[in-house]
Amino acid sequence: MRSAVDNPFNPGSDVVPRVWAGRTAQLVDWRAVLRPRLVHGLPERGRTILGEPGLGKSALVRRIAAEAAEAGDWVTPQIRVPSGSDPLKLVARALLVLAQDAGLASQRERRLADLLGRVESVAASGVSLSLRESTGPEPHVVLSELLVEIGQAAMARKVACLVHVDEVQNITDERALSQLLIALGDAMTHRTSFRAPGGVHIEQSLPIAVYLTGLPEFEDRAGAQKGATFARRFATTVLQAIDDDDLVLALQDFVIPGWEVPDEQGGLTAVRMTQDAVAVLVDLCRGEPFLFQLAGQQAWYAGEEAVITADQVRAGWRTAQREAAAHVERIIGRLPPRERELVEAMAQLPPADRTLTRIAERAGFPSASAAGPTSQRLDTVRGIIDRGKPYSFRHRAVEAFLTSDWPAVG
Ligand SMILES: Nc1ncnc2c1ncn2[C@@H]1O[C@H](COP(=O)(O)OP(=O)(O)OP(=O)(O)O)[C@@H](O)[C@H]1O
Ligand SMILES: [Mg+2]
Structure with a gap:
């Protein structure tokens, strides 16, 4: 009944999960703002989506x-x-494929053939191209030229084009980062002008959507280095835990009508979850998408019957408990020492006493103001804490791990 093949939960990365929860604001941003504006020739900034590991x-x-x-x-x-x-190499390669899709590669225009040739050199040599061939244009110029061509072709077809660069925190070479941001930024802000019927002169932006995703450290690198330019060209979101309501909603398909799976007779049957099971699962995963998939996957395996019960969710979680702990330990372990000390000090205080003064004192900062920048980073850059009055945790799994015996279940 509940076979591995039919298990819809998957804690592996880099797949779009079948059991999807929340992130409505970001989906709506694409559907109702970014895409419509782009295909209407209106300017939009790129999107940078950052967050701690496993936030989706x-x-x-x-x-x-x-x-x-x-x-x-x-x-x-x-x-x-x-x-x-x-x-630059990676983006050049991806753009060449996009150019192929756009039909640019098959056009016989000399100018385009030259351009594609130059992008191929970037795909082969990357940022070092500018060092070797000092006569040609910089790699970023070449990339943005091709992206503009692709954008124009997309505009003519009334579609958008989307570029997704993931794990951007791994771009450690400053020159490469700056060239990449300029190449993408220049294409996004490029304006084409033409004469509309009646001789009116119209300027339009190209329908190019750029998404950069990665760990929060990227913000420091890009922000510090590019200053205002980066901020003007990219809007940054720091992802947070998924709301419990959204997780409950995502599991509603298992309550009514049930999750469809093939039965032995070649027909369809349904795997259900009791409402208690849903409540337990949502409580255990603390808004972490990775833990949500893990808990779901193990609950599915914890029995064979058509109904997933609360006990099975708990039994499944026990098998995943070590992995859940390791996930949160990794997040805490990644923090620079001062940030980790602050988070730990905060966890040791009763919730009502979590003021900056008390936290700073406990974490061994000389004063509250000395802890200011650290607490600010934990809030705005990482989204782990909320500097309200008093301070509280946004990252509920980190909170649970530091303040209770979670992930243990009774
Ligand atoms: N909205 C969502 N609803 C349900 N599950 C999700 C959602 N988003 C992500 N997941 C699941 O959470 C896990 C982690 O997602 P993902 O790999 O996208 O995280 P990430 O933030 O890119 O992590 P990393 O920083 O390690 O690259 C995956 O198993 C994914 O299927
Ligand atoms: Mg990822």
């Missing part, structure tokens, strides 16, 4: 890209930047 950054943009492709838009595959690699 890649999944979110992959889902948006899948929707876009469905609507006929041209999308690059998810361009993942491995640590220390040259992003």
Whole structure:
């Protein structure tokens, strides 16, 4: 009945999960703001989506890209930047594929053939191209020229094109980062002008959507280095835990009408979840998408019957408990020492006493103001705490881990 093949939960990364929860604001931003504005020739900034590991950054943009492709838009595959690699090469390669889709590669125009040739050199040599061939234009100029061509072709077809660069925190080379941001930014802000009927002169932006996703550290690098330019060209969102209401809603399909799976006779049957099971699962995963998938996957495996019970959710969670703990330990372990000390000090205080003064004192800062920048980073850059009155945790799994025996279940 509940076979591995039919298990709809998947805690693996880089797939669009079948059991999807929340992220409505970001999906609506694409559907109701970004895409419509772009295809109408209106300017829009790129989107940077950052967040702690496992919050669903890649999944979110992959889902948006899948929707876009469905609507006929041209999308690059998810361009993942491995640590220390040259992003210009990767983006150049992806744009060449997009150019192919756009039919640019088959056009016999000399100018286009030359341009594609130059982009191929960037795909081969990346940022170092500018060093070797000092006579030609910089790689970023070449990339943005091609992106403009693709944008113009997309505009003529009334579709958008979407570029997704993932794991941007891995771009450690400053020159490569700056060239990449300029290449994408220049294409996004490029204006084409033409004469509309009646001789009116019209200027339009190109329908180019750029999504950058990665860990929060990227913000420091891009923000500090590019200053206002980066902020003017990209709108940044820091993802937070998913609301419990959204998780409950996502599991509603299992309550009514049930999740369809094939039965042994070649027909269909349904796997259900009791409402108690839903409540327990949502409580255990603390808004973490990764833990949501993990808990769901293990609950599915915890029995064979048509109904997933609360006890099975707990039994499944026990098998995943170590992994859940490791997930949160990784998040805490990644924090620079001062940030970690602050978070730990905050967890040790009773919720009502979590003022900056008390936290700073406990964490060994000389004064409250000395802890200011650290607490600000934990709030605005990482989204782990909320500097309200008093301070509280936004990252509920980190809170649970530090203040209770979670992930243990009774
Ligand atoms: N909106 C969502 N609803 C349900 N599950 C989700 C959602 N978003 C992500 N997930 C699941 O959470 C897990 C982590 O997602 P993803 O790999 O996208 O995170 P990430 O933020 O890119 O992590 P990393 O920083 O490690 O790259 C995946 O198993 C994914 O299927
Ligand atoms: Mg990711």
